[in-house]
Amino acid sequence: MDVAEQKNLDSQQNLSNEDAVKESSSPTDKHEDFSSTTSETTSSICLGEDAFDKVMPLCDVACIVSTPTGKVLKCRTKYIGLHSKSILLLEMPMVSPQEKSIFMRQGYPLKACVISSKGEGARVYFKTKIEYVLSGGDTDLLLVTLPSATQVVVGLRESARLEINLDGFLEPSDKKYPCQVRDISHQGCLIVVDRDKVSYRIGSLISLNICSSNKDVPIVDETLQAMVKNISKIGRYYKYGVKFEEESLESVDSLIEGLNFCALQQRFTL
CATH class of the missing domain: 2.30.110.10 (Electron Transport, Fmn-binding Protein; Chain A)
Structure with missing residues (x-):
């Protein structure tokens, strides 16, 4: 130059x-x-x-x-x-x-x-x-x-987010609302869900199961606990940025370690 x-x-x-x-x-x-x-x-x-x-x-x-x-x-x-x-x-x-x-x-x-x-x-x-x-x-x-x-x-985050697209369920022990997890890190993830299903607020505590290709089988046995940190509304969907609670971090790490990068899809998969 x-x-x-x-x-x-x-x-x-x-x-x-x-x-x-x-x-x-x-x-x-x-x-x-x-x-x-x-x-x-x-x-x-x-x-x-x-x-x-x-x-x-x-x-x-x-x-x-x-x-x-x-x-x-x-x-x-x-x-x-x-x-x-x-x-x-x-x-x-x-x-x-x-x-x-x-x-x-x-x-x-x-x-x-x-x-x-x-x-x-x-x-x-x-x-x-x-x-x-x-x-x-x-x-x-x-x-x-x-x-x-x-x-x-x-470098605004403590840990980088990995792009994924996995199915999941919110409130799995009760309502079992279907959702998608679009990216994930050690600290949190992005959840996309139909606006007609749920309506959380900043600070709401949620329960989440992330599933494998068999939608009824969670990837980790433990139900993940997280707090809603930010919300955006796009069309028919809500996007919730959540931060995992301390007791869920070990299970999240186990999930992340099982991900593999797919060059064709340009994101991480199981």
């Missing part, structure tokens, strides 16, 4: 650690189960396309939009995906019609922090500008320029 390219990266990145803390302290991530106090984080400069290649759709985004007159709007939204024309697609932030008309304008600068839930967890900090605002019925999209460089902070 020559000097000119390095200067361009530095000017595009230009988000101090203090700015990063301010932006990521919004309610967007206050319930995320990151154990940053006990894990080592590392920060690096990455090209925009490399950073967003590892960000899953519907990850949380904290934004700061500025007008030429110095007005500032802090808001939250969701990341949708990456367009082939070097454009990032975001959901329209939950703002009032007046705020939308004042701040959501083409060319206005935007600072943002995307929270990625993959692996050890990461925050992607970047500067960009609004390219388009697309409106269609009740759905609006915010299109912003793909940044040439980003600051990526990885």
